[in-house]
Amino acid sequence: MSQDTVGAPAAPRSTNLLRTGAGRNLGLVVALVLLCIVGAATAGDTFATGANVLTILRLAAVIGVVSIGMTFVITGGGIDLSVGAMVALASVWATTLATQQLAEDIHWIVMVSTALLVGAACGLVNGLLVAYGKVVPFIATLAMLAGARGLAEIISDRRTQIVSNNSFVDFFGGSLIGVPVLVWIFLLVAAAGWVVLNRTTFGRRTFAVGGNAEAARLAGIKVQRHTVALYVLAGLCCGIAAVMLMARTTTGSSTHGQLYELDAIAAVVIGGTLLSGGRGTIVGTVFGVLIFTTLNNVFTLNNLSISAQSVAKGLIIVIAVLLQQRFART
Amino acid sequence: MTGIVKQFPGVRALDGVDLDVRAGEVHCLLGQNGAGKSTLIRVLTGAHQPDAGSIAINDEPVRLNTPTAAIERGIAAIYQELDLVPELTVAENIFLGHEPSSFGFSRRHEANTRAREILEGLGHGEIPLHRPVGSLPAAGQQVVSMARALSRDARLIVMDEPSAVLDPEEVANLFRVISGLTARGVAVVYISHRLEEIREIGDRVTVLKDGATVATGLDARETPTQELIRLMTGRSIEYVFPPREEILTTAPTVLAVEGLSRAGEFAELSFEVRAGEILGLAGLVGSGRSEILETVYGARRATTGVVRVDGRELKPGRVQSAVRAGVGLAPEERKSQALLLDEAVYKNITVSTMGRFARGGLLNGAAERAAAAKLVEALDVRPKGVERPVRNLSGGNQQKVVLARWLLRECRVLLLDEPTRGVDVGARSEIYALVRKLAASGVAIVLVSSEVEEVLGLADRVIVLREGRAVHTGPAEEIDEHRVLDLVMEGATR
Numbered sequence: 001m002s003q004d005t006v007g008a009p010a011a012p013r014s015t016n017l018l019r020t021g022a023g024r025n026l027g028l029v030v031a032l033v034l035l036c037i038v039g040a041a042t043a044g045d046t047f048a049t050g051a052n053v054l055t056i057l058r059l060a061a062v063i064g065v066v067s068i069g070m071t072f073v074i075t076g077g078g079i080d081l082s083v084g085a086m087v088a089l090a091s092v093w094a095t096t097l098a099t100q101q102l103a104e105d106i107h108w109i110v111m112v113s114t115a116l117l118v119g120a121a122c123g124l125v126n127g128l129l130v131a132y133g134k135v136v137p138f139i140a141t142l143a144m145l146a147g148a149r150g151l152a153e154i155i156s157d158r159r160t161q162i163v164s165n166n167s168f169v170d171f172f173g174g175s176l177i178g179v180p181v182l183v184w185i186f187l188l189v190a191a192a193g194w195v196v197l198n199r200t201t202f203g204r205r206t207f208a209v210g211g212n213a214e215a216a217r218l219a220g221i222k223v224q225r226h227t228v229a230l231y232v233l234a235g236l237c238c239g240i241a242a243v244m245l246m247a248r249t250t251t252g253s254s255t256h257g258q259l260y261e262l263d264a265i266a267a268v269v270i271g272g273t274l275l276s277g278g279r280g281t282i283v284g285t286v287f288g289v290l291i292f293t294t295l296n297n298v299f300t301l302n303n304l305s306i307s308a309q310s311v312a313k314g315l316i317i318v319i320a321v322l323l324q325q326r327f328a329r330t
Numbered sequence: 331m332t333g334i335v336k337q338f339p340g341v342r343a344l345d346g347v348d349l350d351v352r353a354g355e356v357h358c359l360l361g362q363n364g365a366g367k368s369t370l371i372r373v374l375t376g377a378h379q380p381d382a383g384s385i386a387i388n389d390e391p392v393r394l395n396t397p398t399a400a401i402e403r404g405i406a407a408i409y410q411e412l413d414l415v416p417e418l419t420v421a422e423n424i425f426l427g428h429e430p431s432s433f434g435f436s437r438r439h440e441a442n443t444r445a446r447e448i449l450e451g452l453g454h455g456e457i458p459l460h461r462p463v464g465s466l467p468a469a470g471q472q473v474v475s476m477a478r479a480l481s482r483d484a485r486l487i488v489m490d491e492p493s494a495v496l497d498p499e500e501v502a503n504l505f506r507v508i509s510g511l512t513a514r515g516v517a518v519v520y521i522s523h524r525l526e527e528i529r530e531i532g533d534r535v536t537v538l539k540d541g542a543t544v545a546t547g548l549d550a551r552e553t554p555t556q557e558l559i560r561l562m563t564g565r566s567i568e569y570v571f572p573p574r575e576e577i578l579t580t581a582p583t584v585l586a587v588e589g590l591s592r593a594g595e596f597a598e599l600s601f602e603v604r605a606g607e608i609l610g611l612a613g614l615v616g617s618g619r620s621e622i623l624e625t626v627y628g629a630r631r632a633t634t635g636v637v638r639v640d641g642r643e644l645k646p647g648r649v650q651s652a653v654r655a656g657v658g659l660a661p662e663e664r665k666s667q668a669l670l671l672d673e674a675v676y677k678n679i680t681v682s683t684m685g686r687f688a689r690g691g692l693l694n695g696a697a698e699r700a701a702a703a704k705l706v707e708a709l710d711v712r713p714k715g716v717e718r719p720v721r722n723l724s725g726g727n728q729q730k731v732v733l734a735r736w737l738l739r740e741c742r743v744l745l746l747d748e749p750t751r752g753v754d755v756g757a758r759s760e761i762y763a764l765v766r767k768l769a770a771s772g773v774a775i776v777l778v779s780s781e782v783e784e785v786l787g788l789a790d791r792v793i794v795l796r797e798g799r800a801v802h803t804g805p806a807e808e809i810d811e812h813r814v815l816d817l818v819m820e821g822a823t824r
Contacts, residue, residue, distance in 0.1 A: 200691040201684045208681055211670045218629060218667055219682045219735070220653035278672060 027323070028271065028287035031316075035294045043301035052297070054180060060293040061186035062244045063263050067285050068193040069237025070264040074273050075197070075280025076230040077210035078130060078137040082144035083238050083264055086122045087257030089152040090115040090242035095161040095252025108168035115246070116239035122148055123235020127228030145261065152254035161252040172247030182244050189240065194282040206230065211278030266313070267292055270320035291316070334373055334383035343369040344380070345541040349519075351486060356508060356518045358528045358550055361538035362562055362782070362815075367521055370538070371488050374519075375407045376400035406479030407488040414471060414478075416464025421445040423463050424477045448477045452507050469500035476507060480516075487511065488519040493527055505531050523614050525555060525819050537561040556812075563782075563811045570759040571787035572766040574807075581605045582640075584774035585657075585743045587626060590635030595621040596798030599635070603743070603774040608765065610789025610806060611778045614818050618798035619778040620662050623745045626776070627659045628652040639743055653682065655743075658736030660729070662747040662778075668732045669720050676702035676716035679734045705734040709764065726750075726757025733764060744768060746777045750784065762788055782814045794818060 039047040046052060066083050073080045093099065094115040103110040122144060129140040163169055172181050197203040205226050208216040217223045238257075245256050269275055270291065271284025292313065299309045334347040344366050351357045361367050372378040374385070376394035385392055387403055394400045414423045421442050422429075430440045442459055449457050454473045457466070463474055472492060479487050489508075493501045508518055508531055522528060528535065532550030536543060537558065545561050585603040590596070596618035603609045611619050624630045626637050631647030638644070645651035652659075661667035670678055679702040680687060687698045702716045709730045711723070720731055729749060736744055749765065750758045765788060769775050779785050785792060786806050794802040794809075794817045801817050802809070 195692075199693055199695075201688045201693055202691055204677065204681070204684055204693060207673065207677075208670055211672060212666070214666060215668050215670060216681070217649060218627070218659055218661055220649055221681070222650065278670070 025272075025281070025283055025287065028284060028291065032287060032291050032294065035291060035298060039294065039298040039301065042298065046301050047298065052301075054183070056290075056293050056297050057183045057186075058180050058248070059296070060289050061180075061182040062241050062248065063260060063267070063293070064186045064286065064289040065189045065237050065241045065244065066257075066260050067264040067267045067289050068189050068282060069234035070268050071193065071271075071273055071280050071282055071285045072197065072206060073137075073230050073234045074265075074268055074275060075210050075277060076206045076227065077213060077277030078227065078230065079141065079265070079275075080126065080231065080234045081138065081141040081261045082122065082126060082148055083234065083241075084257035084260035085145045085148035085152070086119050086235055086238035087242045087245060087260055088254050089122065089148040089155075090118040090239045091246050091252040091256045092152040092156045092161065092254055093118045093252075094242065095163055095246060096155060100164055103165050103168070108165045108171070111163075111165065111168060111246070112243050115242040116236060119235040119237070119239025119242065120232050121235070122238070123232040124228065126235065127231030130231065131224040131227035149254060156252070156254050158254060160255075163246055163250045163252065169247055169250055172244065173250075182248065185240065185244060189237065190282060190286050197280060197282055202226075202229070207278060207280070209277075210280070263292065266317050270317060272324060334370065334380045334385075343541055344373070346543070347383070347538065347541070348543045348546060349536055350546070351517045351519055353485070353517050354512045354515045355533040356512055356520050356531050356550075358532040358535045359519055359521045359538065360528070360535055360558060360562060365538040365562070366541040367538055368490065369541075371407060371490060371519075371521075374400070374488060375405055401482055401484075404483060404485035405488070406482055406484035406486070407490065408472070408475045408479060408492055409490050414463045414475060417462055419460050420449075420457055420463055420466070420474055421459040423474055424448065424481050426478070428482065444481065445477065448480050449473070451480070451510070452477060453503075453510065454507075467500075469496050469503065472496070472500075472504065473507065476511075480511075484516065486517045486519065488521075490521050491523065492520075493522055493524065501527070523819060525558065539563075555816075559812050559815050563815065570762070572763050574790055575606070575766075575770055577604060577607050577790060581607070584640060585626075585776070586638040586641075588636050588638070590622070590625060590637065591633045592618075592621060592625055592630060593633045596625075596795070599800060601793060601800075601803070603776060605742075605772045605774055606769050607791065608769050608775040608777055608789045610785035610792045611776065611795060612782055612785045612792055612814050612818070613795030614780075617795040617818065619780075619795060620747050621798075622795075623659065623747050623776060623778055624661075626652075627657060627745055629659070653739075656739070656741045657743040657745065658682075658739060658741040659745045660732045660736070660747060660749055662751065664725070664728055664732060664752070669728060671721040672719050674717045675706065675711070675720055675723070675731055678720050678731050679705060679716075679738060682735055683738050701738060702734070705737060709734055709737075710760070724757070725752035726761065729753055729757075729761060730764070733761075733768075737768070741773065743774045743776070746775060748779055749777065750779070750781075782811050786811060786814070 066087065070080060070083060094111045099111055099114050126141050126144050129135045130137050133140070174181055176184055197206065205216070205221050208219070208221055209223050209226050213223055242256070246252055249256075267288035268285050269288070271281055271286070271288035273280040273284060295312060295316070296309055299312070334344050347366065347370055349359075349370070359367050359370070369378065373380050374394070376397045376399050379395065385394060392403055394403065394405070415426065418426070424445045425441050430437045430444070445459055446455065449455055452473055454470075457470055457473060463471055466474065476487070492504060496504060508520070511518060520528070520532060528550055535548040535550050535553065535558070536546040537548070538544070539562060548558075581604040583602045584605050587602070588600050590599045599622060601609060611622065613619050621630060625632050628644060628647055628649045628651055636643055639652075639655040639657060642655060644655055665671060670681065676699050680698045684693065687694050687701070699716050706714055706716055711727050711730045711734070720728060723731065746765065750761055753761060765775060765777070777785060777789055786809065789806045792802070792804060792806045792809060793800050794814055796818050
């Protein structure tokens with residue numbers, strides 16, 4: 001466990017600060033601060049403004065929610081490649097004429113529940129395939145990646161569907177106490193994720209299943225059922241992300257969420273969650289997301305190309321993982 | 331080999347072993363589990379480096395630094411778990427690592443011809459060269475393994491319990507192959523627990539005990555069985571077993587197993603364990619000991635039979651059902667089957683009782699730590715910190731953590747599989763005392779150990795297993811180590 005040392009007696013064992021959970025998060029803070037310094041130095045007048053900070057947070061919010069779900073799946077020893085496709089399918093399904101008509105008649109909550117249900121259902125299929133079908137997570141979710149995006153294209157006929165419900169757009173596109181609703185949602189999901197992972201039996205089981213599935217089984221944990229729950233959770237997060245994306249772009253589209261799986265995995269991994277499972281940190285994931293979004297922002301403000309961003313992103317991932325391996329070897 | 335010493339952390343696995351093998355003979359290596367046979371083979375095949383002692387081949391001292399070095403000196407080994415690649419064909423397996431080739435292209439034709447020759451030399455020309463090895467029966471795989479050794483011009487072949495996986499007629503075949511080998515001047519080191527086999531195929535016998543040679547060069551046919559068993563069992567290490575306690579005849583039966591079978595593993599096993607009683611299962615590796623425990627626990631599904639705890643039947647193949655009924659398992663492979671190595675001690679202790687420390691799913695960490703700390707104190711786990719990752723604890727203390735987990739659950743039945751494996755001698759007596767104390771508190775315990783002395787010393791009642799069947803049941807005090815070994819070695823004295 002990483003950051004869960006609150007209330008514990010001071011751990012005397014570690015001489016190297018970077019080996020402790022707090023130390024690892026400190027490394028992420030340092031990286032983020034460095035990025036901000038670079039941003040302020042190169043594009044000071046536009047970067048260091050309140051409006052720009054909110055822009056970064058708004059952009060981070062959607063992929064952030066997806067990454068929280070991904071953190072759970074990876075900590076539990078799995079992986080989910082289908083998150084982007086699930087976001088697309090949920091956004092399309094929630095914006096079909098029929099759904100929007102229903103939302104017009106009743107309330108926009110219909111669109112929200114549709115997106116959440118579609119996400120959770122896809123996650124359920126993933127989970128059942130992995131836990132009971134014994135399909136390796138990589139393959140099961142790869143199939144979902146292809147299938148869900150294809151289904152989204154069929155449903156939408158590859159057309160972008162405009163969200164016509166104004167109160168939906170107004171609510172999710174608006175602000176609360178000066179902070180965008182999207183950012184509030186991200187904060188809520190992250191906080192809830194932290195509590196669940198670090199303070200509940202569900203979280204404890206996630207660590208056990210991801211760390212040593214056989215030992216968990218012999219200790220009496222329902223490993224298969226838990227695995228299903230983890231993928232449903234990831235799907236649910238994708239449903240939430242779809243709602244957020246619908247509000248930000250006022251559209252539902254089968255091209256939403258392209259490559260989200262890679263962005264989410266990258267954020268989770270540089271945050272310090274172990275790809276092999278058994279160790280995961282929500283705080284680290286949040287920092288991972290913020291680092292990548294800030295990087296994008298700094299590059300964009302300096303008129304650097306998307307390609308240059310990708311190169312920088314690749315370098316960050318490699319450096320972060322190399323550092324982690326160095327410090328994990330105790 | 332002279333004066334071979336091999337030190338592992340905490341254990342002196344080999345402590346002065348001498349072994350000399352002549353060309354063209356079958357030299358048998360005898361010894362109980364843990365006597366050091368496997369380590370000795372690993373030294374001989376270059377997998378381990380000895381800390382002292384020397385090895386000479388044809389009077390020429392050699393250093394076998396790597397497995398390759400040993401192979402080049404003509405030493406090959408056939409391990410218990412065959413080291414073949416199941417997906418590759420027979421011919422590919424035989425030449426694995428030294429395929430005939432030119433300029434990086436394999437010369438398939440030559441490989442096939444030579445493979446065919448070698449197999450025919452072994453009297454098994456009928457084995458198809460292009461079949462994947464995984465699809466052959468065990469005996470066929472063994473022949474391929476031997477062909478592999480011969481393809482390297484081995485002059486000494488070590489066979490580690492080659493008959494363990496074979497049927498009687500296959501064993502006869504194996505013996506024919508061995509005779510063929512020795513006739514060509516190849517030396518064979520043969521390891522087996524079955525004395526009758528040693529009588530049939532062996533020339534000379536070396537006996538190992540506690541990592542040292544206790545007798546060498548004995549005649550395989552003439553040496554009396556009693557003598558061999560005496561040499562194997564006479565121990566130097568004394569274990570301290572806690573005194574037994576009277577089990578009241580009124581004590582209720584807690585665990586009842588009836589007609590339990592699992593195809594290919596064990597058959598028709600019935601026993602009862604009363605509150606406060608320790609039942610020991612003795613038998614060789616492969617006699618089905620661990621499988622029985624795992625089946626009782628529901629980790630494996632029984633083919634037939636029922637398990638009852640306090641009179642209630644458990645759902646077969648469901649760990650949940652067993653745990654809920656109050657059954658706990660301390661599995662054989664502690665690290666891979668029981669512990670979350672990177673997690674804190676307290677989380678390992680509470681993993682099966684988590685619900686008790688949670689309200690609405692929210693865990694009360696302080697209560698968990700307090701409960702774990704109490705057990706750490708009671709069981710004298712060292713060091714005492716409950717926040718420490720279990721990985722940093724010694725084997726004995728890790729075992730105590732596993733026991734603490736089930737103590738916290740106040741379980742009715744405890745299944746202990748090799749409770750002292752990897753536990754050093756000092757900590758053993760502590761574990762023994764703990765197990766006895768648990769029994770005294772009314773828990774029914776089933777104990778499995780490959781060390782006969784441990785089973786006899788700790789258990790109240792013993793079941794002796796041979797090839798998945800109970801061949802003897804009775805009070806532990808009325809049977810001794812010789813008799814148990816006699817029974818498991820297929821009635822060698824008859």
